[in-house]
Amino acid sequence: MKMSIRNQITGKVVSVTKGEAMATVKVEIVGGHTLTSSITRESADDLGLEPGKDVTVLVKSTDVALGVEG
Amino acid sequence: MKMSIRNQITGKVVSVTKGEAMATVKVEIVGGHTLTSSITRESADDLGLEPGKDVTVLVKSTDVALGVEG
Amino acid sequence: MKMSIRNQITGKVVSVTKGEAMATVKVEIVGGHTLTSSITRESADDLGLEPGKDVTVLVKSTDVALGVEG
């Protein structure tokens, strides 16, 4: 499926912290950056997320803010 | 200011497309990725965004989804 | 790609209103509901969105609020 979601970056899961309702997933992408994703616990289970798994990070453009120094 | 916003990646503005109410900003980050940000036209003007300008991309964790192949 | 995005509903594009930076897309889903999506103008062009086209509506669970009467 081709999506309107402009930001798609491939990476590898570093850690998964599961709560009852939500899960926090750390993903390492190129350049040494580690991104954080907050998804439902159900999604983390359904996708079988665990350290080392290849994933694609998805972010809608309207959710991307910008900052400049000074 | 230290922020709860977990995802902060530095990059450089590639292009700015301005509409009346909104602006679409393309930012190149490390690894050859280009991210897209949709912000208000006012913000684009206030931050003086233009090609070549250094910026930090900001994304709240709850806005980061994940996908896996297969 | 299997995604963490829990809400995926198929529908058909009813209308596309394009601005310089953003586009508003109306999608009719089952049950007579018409959903509204605000995406970048670029995405609307890239996906070739036009009335009659089949699409899948995608919404992350953290973006879904609820209301009750009374």
Next chain:
Amino acid sequence: MKMSIRNQITGKVVSVTKGEAMATVKVEIVGGHTLTSSITRESADDLGLEPGKDVTVLVKSTDVALGVEG
């Protein structure tokens, strides 16, 4: 109150999973679709959400992405 929130669909709660901070609520809407909502635990308690309760699902247009096949 009339709201700018374009997407409002009525449904019925199917399940509520409560964590300490957040809750995941499943809502069945027309056409056999089940939507997932991630709200604060506090909201789930305040609204008295439980299976069988009638609710309205609310989604802002800027949070609605689209996908097309192929």
Next chain:
Amino acid sequence: MKMSIRNQITGKVVSVTKGEAMATVKVEIVGGHTLTSSITRESADDLGLEPGKDVTVLVKSTDVALGVEG
């Protein structure tokens, strides 16, 4: 309708800037703060938004980030 949306603040519209697809609305709330809302042009028209009109600002908790100095 009672909503899961935790943040509801009353205010008065200060200005409305309309584009083809989106509109930017400035709302003055108590304490001298002016908030900015980006909604669809359609919503701005439907709600009859114009300077001086009383409105309620609505923000889902998952969209609220925090920062601390130092």
Next chain:
Amino acid sequence: MKMSIRNQITGKVVSVTKGEAMATVKVEIVGGHTLTSSITRESADDLGLEPGKDVTVLVKSTDVALGVEG
């Protein structure tokens, strides 16, 4: 850092409820309003959030909806 995030309001933390993955933070701002923020547990820990701490509430304009009476 100067940010595109239009809505920035200073306040004081009233309470912090921590789950495994997420935390709910209540912040009192001017005018007697109390705002609710849902952030990762990690962010709440990193920022050292606790009752009485000064914080800045941050909300992107695209996450601000509006309502009118009648």
